[in-house]
Amino acid sequence: MRFSYQRQKIREIVHNTNSHPTADWVYLEVKKSIPNISLGTVYRNLKQLEEFGDVKTIYDGNIARYDWNTDPHNHLKCKNCGDLIDIVISDKAMYPKIKKDFKFSVDRVEMLIIGTCKKHA
Amino acid sequence: MRFSYQRQKIREIVHNTNSHPTADWVYLEVKKSIPNISLGTVYRNLKQLEEFGDVKTIYDGNIARYDWNTDPHNHLKCKNCGDLIDIVISDKAMYPKIKKDFKFSVDRVEMLIIGTCKKHA
DNA sequence: AACAATAATAGGAATGATTACTATTTATAG
DNA sequence: CTATAAATAGTAATCATTCCTATTATTGTT
The missing domain is CATH 1.10.10.10 (Winged helix-like DNA-binding domain superfamily/Winged helix DNA-binding domain)
Structure with a gap:
C-alpha cells in the first residue's frame, strides 16, 4: 500500500x-x-x-x-440521541458454554447495548 | 389494523x-x-x-x-455458512455495573456471536 | 532529474436494499 | 348495499455502497 x-x-x-x-x-x-x-x-x-x-x-x-479504537470493545447506544459509547466487556466467560451446548467455536462477540444515556435519564 | x-x-x-x-x-x-x-x-x-x-x-x-421468535434471545453466526442459530443468554448480570459506571439504563442487549458452527469444525 | 510501472484518484454510473407515491382495489362498519 | 378509509400493485425515488474508467501521482530505477 x-x-x-x-x-x-x-x-x-x-x-x-x-x-x-x-x-x-x-x-x-x-x-x-x-x-x-x-x-x-x-x-x-x-x-x-x-x-x-x-x-x-x-x-x-x-x-x-x-x-479508531481497534481493541476489542463494545458499545452502548442511547435510543434517544443515538450516541455510541465505548465499553469494554469481557465476554470470554461464555465461550466454553457455547462450545459445549452448540459445538460452536466463538471468534468474537459483537454487542450493542441499547438504553438511555445519562443525558436523557 | x-x-x-x-x-x-x-x-x-x-x-x-x-x-x-x-x-x-x-x-x-x-x-x-x-x-x-x-x-x-x-x-x-x-x-x-x-x-x-x-x-x-x-x-x-x-x-x-x-x-418469528420475539422472546429475548441472541444469535450465533457462522462465518463459513452465514447461518444464524438462536441462543438465549441472560445478560441481566451486566446491567447494574453499566448503570453504575456509565449512568446508562439498559433496555436490551443485541448480541451477534461470530465463529464456526459444528458443520465446519 | 527524467522515466516507466502501476497504485490511487475523481467523477460518475451501477447496484442492492428499502421507502415513497399514487391510482385502484378491498375490508368492514353502519 | 354503500361509504370510508386501509391496503394493494406497480413503479419511481432514495440511500448507502460499490464498480468503472480515464487521468494523476507515487515510487523504484536509471
Missing part, C-alpha cells in the same frame, strides 16, 4: 473523533481540506484502513460506522 | 421458517401463493408485524432479517 494524501487525511479524521462517524460524515469532513475528494475514495480507503487494522467497522442497525 | 390476505401469508411464512429470512426471501416465497404481490407490500407488512410484536427485526451486518 503506497502513500496517498487522501488516505492520510481520512485516517487522521477517524483517529481524531470519538463519535463513531459514518462514511458520509468522514467525506464531508475531509472535503474541508480536500474539496474535490470523491466519496468512492473515502469508502475505498476506509476499507483499506480496516484491512490494515487501523480502523474497525461497526454496524449500527443497517449503517456502517468507523471506529 | 384490518385483515389482509397478504399480511396473513407473510406472517405465516415468517412463523414457519427457522432460517431468519430476509425481506427478499419472504417476497419470493409468498409469490408462490400470491404471484403478483409487490415487494413494497412485503416490507410494509413486515414492519407492521414488528410494530404489532409479531416478528422481530435483526440486523446481520447491514441487512435486515426477520425472526
Whole structure:
C-alpha cells in the first residue's frame, strides 16, 4: 500500500473523533481540506484502513460506522440521541458454554447495548 | 389494523421458517401463493408485524432479517455458512455495573456471536 | 532529474436494499 | 348495499455502497 494524501487525511479524521462517524460524515469532513475528494475514495480507503487494522467497522442497525479504537470493545447506544459509547466487556466467560451446548467455536462477540444515556435519564 | 390476505401469508411464512429470512426471501416465497404481490407490500407488512410484536427485526451486518421468535434471545453466526442459530443468554448480570459506571439504563442487549458452527469444525 | 510501472484518484454510473407515491382495489362498519 | 378509509400493485425515488474508467501521482530505477 503506497502513500496517498487522501488516505492520510481520512485516517487522521477517524483517529481524531470519538463519535463513531459514518462514511458520509468522514467525506464531508475531509472535503474541508480536500474539496474535490470523491466519496468512492473515502469508502475505498476506509476499507483499506480496516484491512490494515487501523480502523474497525461497526454496524449500527443497517449503517456502517468507523471506529479508531481497534481493541476489542463494545458499545452502548442511547435510543434517544443515538450516541455510541465505548465499553469494554469481557465476554470470554461464555465461550466454553457455547462450545459445549452448540459445538460452536466463538471468534468474537459483537454487542450493542441499547438504553438511555445519562443525558436523557 | 384490518385483515389482509397478504399480511396473513407473510406472517405465516415468517412463523414457519427457522432460517431468519430476509425481506427478499419472504417476497419470493409468498409469490408462490400470491404471484403478483409487490415487494413494497412485503416490507410494509413486515414492519407492521414488528410494530404489532409479531416478528422481530435483526440486523446481520447491514441487512435486515426477520425472526418469528420475539422472546429475548441472541444469535450465533457462522462465518463459513452465514447461518444464524438462536441462543438465549441472560445478560441481566451486566446491567447494574453499566448503570453504575456509565449512568446508562439498559433496555436490551443485541448480541451477534461470530465463529464456526459444528458443520465446519 | 527524467522515466516507466502501476497504485490511487475523481467523477460518475451501477447496484442492492428499502421507502415513497399514487391510482385502484378491498375490508368492514353502519 | 354503500361509504370510508386501509391496503394493494406497480413503479419511481432514495440511500448507502460499490464498480468503472480515464487521468494523476507515487515510487523504484536509471
